[in-house]
Amino acid sequence: MRYPELSYWLSTVDEPLAPRPSLPGDTLADVVIVGAGYTGLWTAYYLTAADPTLRVVVLEAEIAGYGASGRNGGWCSALFPTSLPALARRHGRDAALAMQRAMHETVREVGRVVAAEGIDCDWAYGGTVVLARTAAQLDRARAEVATARAYGLDDGDLVLLDATEASARCAAEGVLGGTYTPHCAAVHPARLVRGLARAVERRGVTIHERTRVTAVRPGAAVTPAGTVRAPVVVRATEGYTPGLPGLRRTVAPVYSLMIATEPLTAATWAAIGLAARETFADHRHMVIYGQRTGDGRLAFGGRGAPYHFGSRVRPAYDREPRVFAALRRTLSELFPVLGPDVPVTHTWGGPLGVARDWAASVGLDRATGLAWAGGYVGDGVGTSNLAGRTLADLIRGEDSDLTALPWVNHRSPRWEPEPVRWLAVNTGLKIMQSADRAELRTSRPSRRAATFTRLLGH
Numbered sequence: 001m002r003y004p005e006l007s008y009w010l011s012t013v014d015e016p017l018a019p020r021p022s023l024p025g026d027t028l029a030d031v032v033i034v035g036a037g038y039t040g041l042w043t044a045y046y047l048t049a050a051d052p053t054l055r056v057v058v059l060e061a062e063i064a065g066y067g068a069s070g071r072n073g074g075w076c077s078a079l080f081p082t083s084l085p086a087l088a089r090r091h092g093r094d095a096a097l098a099m100q101r102a103m104h105e106t107v108r109e110v111g112r113v114v115a116a117e118g119i120d121c122d123w124a125y126g127g128t129v130v131l132a133r134t135a136a137q138l139d140r141a142r143a144e145v146a147t148a149r150a151y152g153l154d155d156g157d158l159v160l161l162d163a164t165e166a167s168a169r170c171a172a173e174g175v176l177g178g179t180y181t182p183h184c185a186a187v188h189p190a191r192l193v194r195g196l197a198r199a200v201e202r203r204g205v206t207i208h209e210r211t212r213v214t215a216v217r218p219g220a221a222v223t224p225a226g227t228v229r230a231p232v233v234v235r236a237t238e239g240y241t242p243g244l245p246g247l248r249r250t251v252a253p254v255y256s257l258m259i260a261t262e263p264l265t266a267a268t269w270a271a272i273g274l275a276a277r278e279t280f281a282d283h284r285h286m287v288i289y290g291q292r293t294g295d296g297r298l299a300f301g302g303r304g305a306p307y308h309f310g311s312r313v314r315p316a317y318d319r320e321p322r323v324f325a326a327l328r329r330t331l332s333e334l335f336p337v338l339g340p341d342v343p344v345t346h347t348w349g350g351p352l353g354v355a356r357d358w359a360a361s362v363g364l365d366r367a368t369g370l371a372w373a374g375g376y377v378g379d380g381v382g383t384s385n386l387a388g389r390t391l392a393d394l395i396r397g398e399d400s401d402l403t404a405l406p407w408v409n410h411r412s413p414r415w416e417p418e419p420v421r422w423l424a425v426n427t428g429l430k431i432m433q434s435a436d437r438a439e440l441r442t443s444r445p446s447r448r449a450a451t452f453t454r455l456l457g458h
């Protein structure tokens, strides 16, 4: 496996991607963690920070950062996949607000650890600007701010921008307005996850790479090379979870794909903006996301790749020329200064996990010692840190503000068996795409997309 080819980010880490030693045979631990992405590594980090005597072993099928953590858009945001109103409906208004505040704090916490551990990951706490480029998008921007106000969030959390203010941050074509939140940092995601792996090793955690877990059961993570026995087993496999026996319907792996341009000139950046390295998107239904990288490129991504039958995850699915071409076109529409032939140097993608009710969760079943976190729907860079801190408290039996948050021990229903799952996920993706096209044509909000979003309870 040529790991640097998996993403622009993995090709620009500050170390060779030589795998760490595999698991040599049977062993014992206090906690065994399956998966060395952010979730697994943050959990190891906070467990050993709280109790340096704990023996923590991490088992990773490939290398640390092989999954979404080494390939994402690098938005360390306070976004949470379940909206405030949906959380409030399920858990009450105070719990919903506590969740949002915890997410705000999480962005600061990641920044604190990045500094404390000396992780060189181009951290830029520039916030996020989400543009409105159609009347329907502007309606959604206004509605989002109105909802935030109704929950007591103020201008310091989310503010409505007029066309001039939005363009001053991100001078895309046809900007009518937008929203801005300070609660996001742009990061080089692979340097973050690789730096985190080194940080946990400094704290005595053992990471075995190229060690695929074939079964997770109470008290054990089983691999072809041997079994790690531990009273607590943490599943931190996110979009890859369906590959584990008995977990095929736990999350649906949905692919997000990205492109990166060559470094842009100072004149091009003067035309585009993003001077504070704000992450950026717009208020369309089918998610797009971008950042100005530390070395002056545009890294830009979006969903829209198909869901694959049987929740299959394959390296071949990381590349979808149709989606790369669409991303390139979108970038050129947003920023005509890039010309029709946007200078793209890298293309890649990866799977992220979506639970049936769109709800991320973290938890520990005390009876079995099985713990998990995931289902972040593409918002896992920040959320996985909150998951790691929460799992550390749950595993150590500490009741805390974190363990009282509403996503803790939430059990999402399982996805339907195939072919219903395939039909449902791909139909949803198509509805969002056609809604965006219709809104561009008519400038009216799409009722089909609104109904679909409501059906999801999102």
Ligand SMILES: Cc1cc2nc3c(=O)[nH]c(=O)nc-3n(C[C@H](O)[C@H](O)[C@H](O)COP(=O)(O)OP(=O)(O)OC[C@H]3O[C@@H](n4cnc5c(N)ncnc54)[C@H](O)[C@@H]3O)c2cc1C
Pocket (backbone or CB within 6 Å): 034, 035, 036, 037, 038, 039, 040, 059, 060, 061, 062, 063, 064, 065, 066, 067, 068, 069, 070, 071, 072, 073, 074, 075, 076, 077, 211, 212, 213, 214, 236, 237, 238, 239, 240, 241, 243, 244, 255, 256, 257, 258, 289, 301, 348, 349, 350, 351, 352, 373, 374, 376, 377, 378, 379, 380, 381, 382, 383, 384
């Ligand atoms: C293209 C893309 C863009 C994204 N952009 C953003 C963004 O800008 N902001 C944001 O917040 N989120 C984003 N996300 C989502 C975010 O990257 C993920 O939510 C986050 O990285 C999840 O971290 P994780 O550790 O839970 O999972 P992963 O990073 O996927 O790690 C899971 C690990 O488990 C390993 N594994 C799987 N099965 C086994 C097994 N059987 N045995 C051993 N190891 C196993 C895998 O190899 C992998 O390393 C994006 C995702 C993608 C794909």
